[in-house]
Structures are given as structure tokens and as C-alpha cells.
Amino acid sequence: MSDSLGSGPVPVPPPRVLPTTLRQRLAELRGPTVAPHPLDARALAALAANPGCRRRALLDGAGVDKAALATALGSPAPFGQSQFAFMRGNAFEAKVKADGGTELMALLTDLIDSSAPSPLPGEVLVPDLSAAGPEGRTARTALALREATAAGTWALLDHPLFALEVAGSPAYLEPDAVVVRPDGRWTVVEIKSFPMIDGSADAAKVGAAARQSAVYVLALERVAVLTEGAEVDHRVLLVCPKDFSNLPTASVVDVRKQRAVTRRQLARLTRIEDIAAALPEGTTFDVERRSGEELTTAVESVDAAYAPECLAACELAFHCRGRARADGAVEALGRSVRGELGGLTTVEDVLAAARGEAGDPSDPTVAALRRAAALRAEALAGAAAVRDGGA
Structure with missing residues (x-):
């Protein structure tokens, strides 16, 4: 697919397998007994918004749980949904996808392709995407996309998994859904629990959803370039509750600008092996085996690029803000001030x-x-x- 911004997909190889020595080094950084924390699209969008932060690039690439690390440093960040909000969001998503995504397909055809009739119940293929491990799920998703495109049928992929290389390390990303249309177009679907009142939602939340969806589009394009007849839609379907009810409504969000910016910013990230190689010997962020003082030393051994915007996007922001204020750094006043x-x-x-x-x-x-x-x-x-x- 190409567009007026000149940011169409480029053929890229699949995410490479990390060298054994690098995988071992990253395991040492997060702790030999600690499972890697997944890098989701929301974190990836935040990382792309601040590509100069080597600290976040390394911690995310190594799979370090930044929330646990921030707590161990004494600067916990109030991130995450409440249990009630989490359950409400899951219930709304299940409603949107019920009956083979009947309501979802109606919204999509109405807003994106009104010339095509909405598929009837039973006409939408919902493939099983279960497989062992992220690599298996990624391969199964790619196969389902190719099969549905070749068959020329409607398909709803529920929580597919894609891979995207970030700073030399593969990141696995899971959108809410992807719809395959009979003409071979693939559309990312984002389902959010914030309301759409009188046809519009909070601009800041929509912007965050657009940046997150742009990451999914980038990852989806990796599969599309290897699939004959496939085209990734730059328009994302954003589904939200209507007004104050639990009824779904939707809007179309064009993410070409966000996709172009995200791709450019991700390309600027220093490869994690280069950052890891510059660390002092024995550096680790293992919260189970290191004291707060030792963890502080480890964190401070990696350069950060703090800005007030980090407070809404990074679990370590309060720690970095405290350090910036203690050092009297002008970065604490904002990027625009720093630039002036x-x-x-x-x-x-x-x-x-x-x-x-x-x-x-x-x-x-x-x-x-x-x-x-x-x-x-x-x-x-x-x-x-x-x-x-x-x-």
C-alpha cells in the first residue's frame, strides 16, 4: 500500500533470532530466573516518541519489568487499570466480537466500505490462532491471514500476534482484532472502553489509540509484503461504547501520519547490543537479587532522556524526574525549553x-x-x- 505521505510499506526481513550471547546478556540484565516482560504496542509507541532514551530502549529490549523496578527504586508509578475497569473492558470487547463479530462487521462495512454488504452470521471465518509460544502464534497468524486472503472470504482474527524488530530485538504485538475483507484488505480494529459521546471521544485518548494502532499497522505490513493480493488499510476502526451505554459505536482513524513518525523514530533507536556492551561488568536490574542502592547504580549507568511527557508513558518517569530535578537539569522543564x-x-x-x-x-x-x-x-x-x- 502507498499513500500521499510517502510512507508505504517496505519489504523487510522477519525479526531475526537474537544471538545466543545477546540473549544470555539480556537474561542477566533482567535476572536469570525472571521471565521477560512483554513489550506491547502501547509501550512501543511511547518508546518511539522518545527514541533518545537509551535507558528505556535497553530495559524494554531486555524485557525488564519497569513497574517492579520503579517500586524497588522507591519511585512507583500509578500505571494500570483498576480491576473493575479491566473487567468492564473485557466484557465490552466480548460483546463486540460475539456471534462471529456480527456487530463489528456491521460497523466496519458501514464506516469503511459501505458499498459492500455486511456479512451474515456464519459467513465470517474465525480461525483458531492458538500455538505454542510467541513464535508459533506469530507463524499461525501469518498463515491464517494468507489463507483468508487467498480464499477471498471475510475473516476475523481475534487477538492475532505479530512481530516487529525494535532496536535489534523482536517485539511481539497483539491487537484486539484484524479483519480480512474479500478484496484482500486487512483492517486493524482497536476496541477501547472509553466512551464516544455524540460521535466523538476524548482527543487525547483517541491520539494515544492512533499511535498504538500505527504500531500494529507497521507490524501487519511485514506480513502483507509476503502475501499475494494483500493490502493493509491505513484506516483503523476504533470501537468504543456509545454515550453512556454498553452499545458499541465506532469511528475511522487515519494513522498514516502516526505510522510514518513511529517508523522513523524506531529506526533511530540504538541497537540494544550496543547499549548493553557499554554497561559496566556485572550490571543487572534483577529486583529479586539486588538492593535498592544497587539497582539505582545500575539504572544510572544507562543514559536517560527525561521529559515531562514521560510521566504519562513510562513507569520509571518519577525516578528520572527526581534525578533530573536533583541535578538541576533543564530537561525537567520540557523538551521545548531544553531546545531553546x-x-x-x-x-x-x-x-x-x-x-x-x-x-x-x-x-x-x-x-x-x-x-x-x-x-x-x-x-x-x-x-x-x-x-x-x-x-
Whole structure:
């Protein structure tokens, strides 16, 4: 598939198998008895939004449970759904997919392909995607997609599994559903529990869903380039509860922009073997065998790229924010501020430059800071004069 943004799929090889030595090293990093924590699309979208963070790239690539690590560091992050919200979301998803996805297919044909009649119950193939291990499930998903496309039939893949290489390490991704249409087009379906009121949902939540869905589209394109007659739709079907009911409604989200940005950002990530090779000997993030002090040393041995946006996307954000504040790093003020300050990397440097105690006066940044400081002093003096006159 190609599009106006010039970000169509490119033939890429399947995710490579990690060398034995690297797999052993990553196992040592998370702990020899600790199972790898899966890297889902939501985490992958957040990683792509901050490709300069080597810390997150390594921890996610090694399968480290960042929530457990943050708790061991003394800076737990309030991530995750409540049990009630989790159960409600599962119940809504089951309703949407009931009876072979009858309601889901009706929504899809109405919004994406109104010229095609909605398939009748029993006309939709729902293949069994169960298999041993993520590699087996990925292969089974690819086979089901190829078979449905070759047969020219409607198919609903419930929780398929795809692989996408991230910083040299394979990540396995599981969308809510993928629909195969008789014309060979594949559509990603995202089912969310937040409501769509009067035909629209919260913009921030829709944006997050779009970024997450873009990751699924990227992974799905890897299979499509090897499947004759297949085409991945850049439009994603977002299904949500209608108003305040449990009835499903949907909207179409074009993810071409998010897909292009995500692909570009993922390509910028440093390979995890390069990051791991630079670590001190014996470094590990094993929360079961290391003290909080030892874990802090291990975490600080990997460079981070903290920004306030991390608070909504990374379990280690509170730890990184505390370190950034303790070091007086301007990153704690936001990426835009950091970009404006150029070579001034600490708040102390910024204040010294504004006071005229440091910095090159010919530097535009230093000159702007001093001008701002002079205007502030002038405004404060004027306010003090007005206050004293009033007294």
C-alpha cells in the first residue's frame, strides 16, 4: 500500500533470532530466573516518541519489568487499570466480537466500505490462532491471514500476534482484532472502553489509540509484503461504547501520519547490543537479587532522556524526574525549553547567565535571558512602586 505521505510499506526481513550471547546478556540484565516482560504496542509507541532514551530502549529490549523496578527504586508509578475497569473492558470487547463479530462487521462495512454488504452470521471465518509460544502464534497468524486472503472470504482474527524488530530485538504485538475483507484488505480494529459521546471521544485518548494502532499497522505490513493480493488499510476502526451505554459505536482513524513518525523514530533507536556492551561488568536490574542502592547504580549507568511527557508513558518517569530535578537539569522543564536553551544544560547555568555572572554576551540565548531578566526586574520595581505609593 502507498499513500500521499510517502510512507508505504517496505519489504523487510522477519525479526531475526537474537544471538545466543545477546540473549544470555539480556537474561542477566533482567535476572536469570525472571521471565521477560512483554513489550506491547502501547509501550512501543511511547518508546518511539522518545527514541533518545537509551535507558528505556535497553530495559524494554531486555524485557525488564519497569513497574517492579520503579517500586524497588522507591519511585512507583500509578500505571494500570483498576480491576473493575479491566473487567468492564473485557466484557465490552466480548460483546463486540460475539456471534462471529456480527456487530463489528456491521460497523466496519458501514464506516469503511459501505458499498459492500455486511456479512451474515456464519459467513465470517474465525480461525483458531492458538500455538505454542510467541513464535508459533506469530507463524499461525501469518498463515491464517494468507489463507483468508487467498480464499477471498471475510475473516476475523481475534487477538492475532505479530512481530516487529525494535532496536535489534523482536517485539511481539497483539491487537484486539484484524479483519480480512474479500478484496484482500486487512483492517486493524482497536476496541477501547472509553466512551464516544455524540460521535466523538476524548482527543487525547483517541491520539494515544492512533499511535498504538500505527504500531500494529507497521507490524501487519511485514506480513502483507509476503502475501499475494494483500493490502493493509491505513484506516483503523476504533470501537468504543456509545454515550453512556454498553452499545458499541465506532469511528475511522487515519494513522498514516502516526505510522510514518513511529517508523522513523524506531529506526533511530540504538541497537540494544550496543547499549548493553557499554554497561559496566556485572550490571543487572534483577529486583529479586539486588538492593535498592544497587539497582539505582545500575539504572544510572544507562543514559536517560527525561521529559515531562514521560510521566504519562513510562513507569520509571518519577525516578528520572527526581534525578533530573536533583541535578538541576533543564530537561525537567520540557523538551521545548531544553531546545531553546542551547548549551545551557542546568538551571544554575541559566540563572547565572540571566544575572550576567556567566555566559557569552554575544550568544543569542544568553542575550535573550539577560533581556528577560531585565524586563522582570523592571516589572517588579514598577509593581513595588505602585504598592508603596498606595500605602
